[in-house]
Amino acid sequence: MASMNDLPEPLVPSDVDLRGFTGFMLDVERLLASELVALGTPEECWFALMLWCRAWQQQPPASLPNDERVLAAFSRAGAKWKKVRDIVLRGFVLCSDGRLYHKVLAEEALTAWEKRKKYQERSAKANAKRWADHGDKESYKDAKDSPTRMQEGVQQGDQKDSKTPPVEVEVEGTGKPNSVPNGTDADASNPGMSAKERIFHVVVPWMVDHGVTDKNARSLMAGAAKELGDDGAWQLGQELIREAPLQPASWLAAALNARMPAGKGKGKQSRHSGFDKIDYREGVNSDGSF
Structure with missing residues (x-):
């Protein structure tokens, strides 16, 4: 049995925070071409989808605890878990932190994280410019050079x-x-x-x-x-x-x-x-x- 040191590094760094991102893009063509859809029953595909949704909400995102009882509950498979686990867990890999990461979801998480960081940086620069417009030139200089000051405007x-x-x-x-x-x-x-x-x-x-x-x-x-x-x-x-x-x-x-x-807006x-x-x-x- 492989030790933790032999396992790959986590597919998503622990500092990635996607709170507020309540959904991920579903690549329909990629899903339909997957082994999960080719080999799994509709019920097994549903169990897998439940795990993906749970994984997206975890920290780090795209990961799940490597606990059979938790996985059975998260997937909604219950007593069927042992029978369906190999199909349902397709796409997940065990990493050195002891958690299971979904390879495709991890790609989505990293993409979302990069976009959030770029948005934060743009917002921080805009706030720094406003500080300068208010006459606070020293704050503007500090904001450009200091990541901590930049985050105040995120x-x-x-x-x-x-x-x-x-x-x-x-x-x-x-x-x-x-x-x-x-x-x-x-x-x-x-x-x-x-x-x-x-x-x-x-x-x-x-x-x-x-x-x-x-x-x-x-x-x-x-x-x-x-x-x-x-x-x-x-x-x-x-x-x-x-x-x-x-x-x-x-x-x-x-x-x-x-x-x-x-009564206001009744029926809507x-x-x-x-x-x-x-x-x-x-x-x-x-x-x-x-």
Whole structure:
């Protein structure tokens, strides 16, 4: 039996973080040409799909624990696991960290990670430029040269209407700074700031920092303001930040629908007619790609 030292290195590095990427691209041609589809029954293919979905949500992504009981549960195969495991686990390889990695999913994970890093870098550079535009030339120089400083501006979106230098914010009612990213162009404790300004200078950048696209974040909060008013939307945004769910867009959409007046939008899948145009799968484009 091969030792751990003889096994390949993990196919996805441990620092890859795809939280917010709630889906992966399915290459139909590659799937139909696979041994899984050629040799497996429809039920076995379903068990395999369940494992792929579970693997995508694991850390590192595209991996699974090498535990027969867990695999039986994750695949939904249950008592059938021993009979179907060889077919269902096609594409997975055991690596030196003791976890099983799916080769195709690992490729998708690495591609998604590279795109997320590029997006973060673009966002950080944009924020650094805004710092410079506000007259903070030294901050701009530091941001260009320091990865730590660059990360302060990661995923805050393209806030073109920013008018004040970036400051740390505090969510009302908490008594301490919340996990709002550094570089948001607002101070939530400033009594002179309107609820609308707080929504788009605090809540939207926080959502972008947590994997929601800038377009989706703005659309959701605009919808919240339309249905609940600016004050109600700001209160909802504060609750979102306090809860810090893994899927902010989905959480916000569900919370907003729960707060809307009874009977409004009755009979529709979503009570707010504009929500059907929003992609709740944070980090995924509307065409399903990363």
